[in-house]
Amino acid sequence: MRDFHPASRLILWGWLVVATQLARGPLLWGFGFFIGALALVTSSRRAWMLVRRVRYLLLAVIVLFGFSTPGEVALPLLGQASPSIEGLSLALTHSMRLLVTVMLVAILLEYLDGPLLIAGLIAVARPLALLGLSSERLAVRLMLVLRYAQEPPPGGWRALLVAGTDRDDEVLALPRATIGWWDWIVIVTVTLLGTYGVFL
Structure with a gap:
């Protein structure tokens, strides 16, 4: 089997990310569970690490959508302070999209x-x-x-703002x-499928 160019893999990966954002209902959940299982099998350590890094973003998504979307209250005992059922539904949908994207990143970085x-x-x-x-x-x-x-x-993101870090003299080879030709077949096919999916 031929080894595909990294650009072909990136374009296919990008198409999967876009498909994740466009998917709805059972299709999104089925695709999400499949990608999640694939990530846990092929790149579990990296996947868990990336999920851990976005845990606060996931919490923010749940809180923002759950409590700011009008609809039927999910917890009547809390009254107006309760999240809405519609909001929690939106929160779960967007959380799934975020998690699938993170899993796709883990798979990509595992093989590239x-x-x-x-x-x-x-x-x-x-x-x-x-x-x-x-x-x-x-x-x-x-x-x-x-x-x-x-x-x-070391020192977190604040270290990147400090001049004279130990990575200033790092050299990256390009x-x-x-x-x-097999890469062009993949690129054209994925591009056409992606265009069809967006305008369908």
Whole structure:
């Protein structure tokens, strides 16, 4: 079996993320449980770590949607202080979308190491050169964001604001990879399916 270019994998991954945001009802929950099980089998440690990092965001989603969406009260004993059933339903839906996206990130990072991920980002972002943007700079910045999301520097995010950190002299190599005809088949197919799904 041919080894696909990182750009092909990134485009497929991006399509899955978009599909997650567009899915509704049983389709979302079925897709969510499938991706969750796949992440736990292939990248459980990374998946749990990323879920732990977004736990406060999940809590905020539940609180905001649960208590700010009008509807039938879920806990009559609390009166007006009770979350609504409609709000909790929305909170669960958006929480599932967030969790599926996190699981997809875990799977992506498990199979695309740093150099491969940068190579894929450079290829995907190359059309931005038409707008005067550097695909290399964008790829490196996104790579650093993903790295710090997984392994925050000593001192947390505040350390990134301090000049003279021990990573100031770090050198990142920008790898290159050739896109084959089989990659173009994947890219075109995923693009057409994604376009059809969005405008369906």
